[in-house]
Amino acid sequence: MTKREQATAKGRRVHRRIMLWSMLVIALGAMIAPLGGYLFVEIAGAQGFEEVNPRSETTWRDVREGNTGVTTVLGDETGVLIQNGGENWRQLRNGIVANVMPWVLLAALVAIVLVYFIGGRHRLDEKPSGAVVPRWKLWERVLHWTTATLFILLAITGLSLLFGRAVMIPVMGPEGFAAYAGGAMNVHNYVGPVFTLCVAAMALAWVWHNIPTRADLEWFKAGGGFLKGRHPSAGRMNGGEKVWFWFIVLVGGVVCATGVVMDFPIWGQTRETMQQANLVHAVASILWIGLFFGHAYIGTLGTEGAIDGMKTGYVSVEWAKQHHDLWYEEVKDQEVDASEIGLTSGVATTRTPPEKPASTG
Amino acid sequence: MARMKFLCDAERCIECNACVTACKNENEVPWGVNRRRVVTLNDGVPGEKSISVACMHCTDAPCAAVCPVDCFYTTDDGIVLHDKDLCIGCGYCFYACPFGAPQYPKQEAFGVRGKMDKCTFCAGGPNDDNSDAEYSKYGANRVAEGKLPACAEMCSTKALLAGDGDMVADIYRERVMRRSGRPQTWGWDKAYGAGV
Numbered sequence: 001m002t003k004r005e006q007a008t009a010k011g012r013r014v015h016r017r018i019m020l021w022s023m024l025v026i027a028l029g030a031m032i033a034p035l036g037g038y039l040f041v042e043i044a045g046a047q048g049f050e051e052v053n054p055r056s057e058t059t060w061r062d063v064r065e066g067n068t069g070v071t072t073v074l075g076d077e078t079g080v081l082i083q084n085g086g087e088n089w090r091q092l093r094n095g096i097v098a099n100v101m102p103w104v105l106l107a108a109l110v111a112i113v114l115v116y117f118i119g120g121r122h123r124l125d126e127k128p129s130g131a132v133v134p135r136w137k138l139w140e141r142v143l144h145w146t147t148a149t150l151f152i153l154l155a156i157t158g159l160s161l162l163f164g165r166a167v168m169i170p171v172m173g174p175e176g177f178a179a180y181a182g183g184a185m186n187v188h189n190y191v192g193p194v195f196t197l198c199v200a201a202m203a204l205a206w207v208w209h210n211i212p213t214r215a216d217l218e219w220f221k222a223g224g225g226f227l228k229g230r231h232p233s234a235g236r237m238n239g240g241e242k243v244w245f246w247f248i249v250l251v252g253g254v255v256c257a258t259g260v261v262m263d264f265p266i267w268g269q270t271r272e273t274m275q276q277a278n279l280v281h282a283v284a285s286i287l288w289i290g291l292f293f294g295h296a297y298i299g300t301l302g303t304e305g306a307i308d309g310m311k312t313g314y315v316s317v318e319w320a321k322q323h324h325d326l327w328y329e330e331v332k333d334q335e336v337d338a339s340e341i342g343l344t345s346g347v348a349t350t351r352t353p354p355e356k357p358a359s360t361g
Numbered sequence: 362m363a364r365m366k367f368l369c370d371a372e373r374c375i376e377c378n379a380c381v382t383a384c385k386n387e388n389e390v391p392w393g394v395n396r397r398r399v400v401t402l403n404d405g406v407p408g409e410k411s412i413s414v415a416c417m418h419c420t421d422a423p424c425a426a427v428c429p430v431d432c433f434y435t436t437d438d439g440i441v442l443h444d445k446d447l448c449i450g451c452g453y454c455f456y457a458c459p460f461g462a463p464q465y466p467k468q469e470a471f472g473v474r475g476k477m478d479k480c481t482f483c484a485g486g487p488n489d490d491n492s493d494a495e496y497s498k499y500g501a502n503r504v505a506e507g508k509l510p511a512c513a514e515m516c517s518t519k520a521l522l523a524g525d526g527d528m529v530a531d532i533y534r535e536r537v538m539r540r541s542g543r544p545q546t547w548g549w550d551k552a553y554g555a556g557v
């Protein structure tokens with residue numbers, strides 16, 4: 001190795017060492033230098049430099065978070081400069097609630113039509129003989145139909161307030177719809193609390209019929225007799241009716257509670273509470289309406305003879321045996337002939353399946 | 362076309378509530394309704410800040426988006442107004458508004474809301490300009506007379522600015538510059554000069 005080569009190799013080693021140290025200094029410097037700001041703040045603070053950067057000022061951040069200030073104006077939440085929840089409420093109400101929930105209702109209607117045309121009506125297996133058993137007392141029927149009437153009123157007015165702007169203003173015009181909506185809102189607001197009491201009364205009156213039992217499990221396993229075949233056993237209320245009852249108690253109870261919260265804005269509830277109540281109210285009540293379609297179909301067109309119980313208070317023995325065999329065993333000693341209690345036409349005991357209208361065209 | 366905006370300079374507002382009084386006087390608002398209010402943050406603490414707030418006449422107004430009867434409209438000047446003949450008093454605009462601008466006269470039973478009332482930027486409503494019907498429902502229409510809202514016009518410290526958004530922004534920007542630039546753009550000294 002010549003002297004010259006030795007010198008070159010040494011130079012390279014030195015060069016490499018300098019490069020390594022430089023990189024180390026750069027890396028450490030890049031990590032440490034930004035921390036110098038803290039040192040500056042420390043020094044500035046020690047010098048009594050009290051003013052703070054407005055970007056770090058928390059006042060406006062607090063405002064954005066809805067913190068309350070002081071104001072001479074009396075009223076709920078007047079000290080709040082900015083309430084953020086409304087924007088979320090707007091997006092959820094005008095977005096998901098208004099755009100998704102109508103499809104739930106449509107799906108319920110389509111399902112019912114499919115059941116009607118594919119599964120067909122649930123007819124009585126035996127022709128009614130004329131013997132009937134009591135099912136619903138007069139006060140129970142009054143309670144049922146009062147609640148049902150109020151429910152339909154509330155459903156129509158409520159859906160009008162949610163979807164009327166998109167659906168009804170183009171048809172009725174702004175003035176016509178505003179006049180209707182004003183009435184609809186008042187009906188909704190005044191009927192709501194009465195309806196709530198009716199629902200509570202129904203829940204109390206019928207809770208004893210609706211305690212889930214082992215028979216309900218079997219009923220569900222058999223598909224409620226919906227799929228053709230052996231009709232599953234059921235007590236006074238079958239599994240499906242119990243689902244409807246508990247749906248009303250739980251989901252319906254939520255609808256009633258949230259409705260009352262919005263109906264009386266005089267109890268000092270905050271906007272946030274009412275925004276959330278409104279969303280829950282809309283979603284839960286539309287689910288309720290969807291299930292109500294099913295209830296109305298099964299109770300009238302879907303099951304032959306079912307409507308008689310709520311209409312006259314009596315059901316035919318054949319219907320009771322077919323749909324509620326366990327309950328029939330309990331009440332068969334109360335069996336009477338329809339003519340004895342003045343029931344004639346329009347009752348399953350004497351009715352033949354209705355003729356289809358000659359022309360639908 | 363102008364886009365009308367309010368701006369409240371928190372360094373200048375002294376919480377005198379003259380804007381609130383001017384608004385009530387100019388528009389003869391119903392009892393219990395306050396179209397404008399002054400909120401003081403950190404009241405009593407050094408550095409407290411006061412802001413006069415009313416309807417901010419949003420470009421994409423949440424109240425208008427949720428109104429079930431679609432009674433809101435935006436004028437050519439960017440002022441958000443509503444039609445009390447259509448309003449049903451449901452309260453949805455009150456749920457949606459971030460500023461608590463919509464107000465309701467509460468004289469009816471069971472807390473039923475009356476027709477909504479809010480700041481009109483002193484621009485009345487859909488009725489004929491300065492007609493009796495417009496005045497009784499919406500208050501004064503100063504904009505139709507070429508004037509700006511009464512609250513801003515009579516603000517003693519000119520904290521509350523109203524008018525074309527570009528001009529308001531220019532005025533505010535000039536103030537900020539005179540306050541010796543950022544980040545020292547706050548405090549009494551910066552707003553009015555040291556030793557005033």
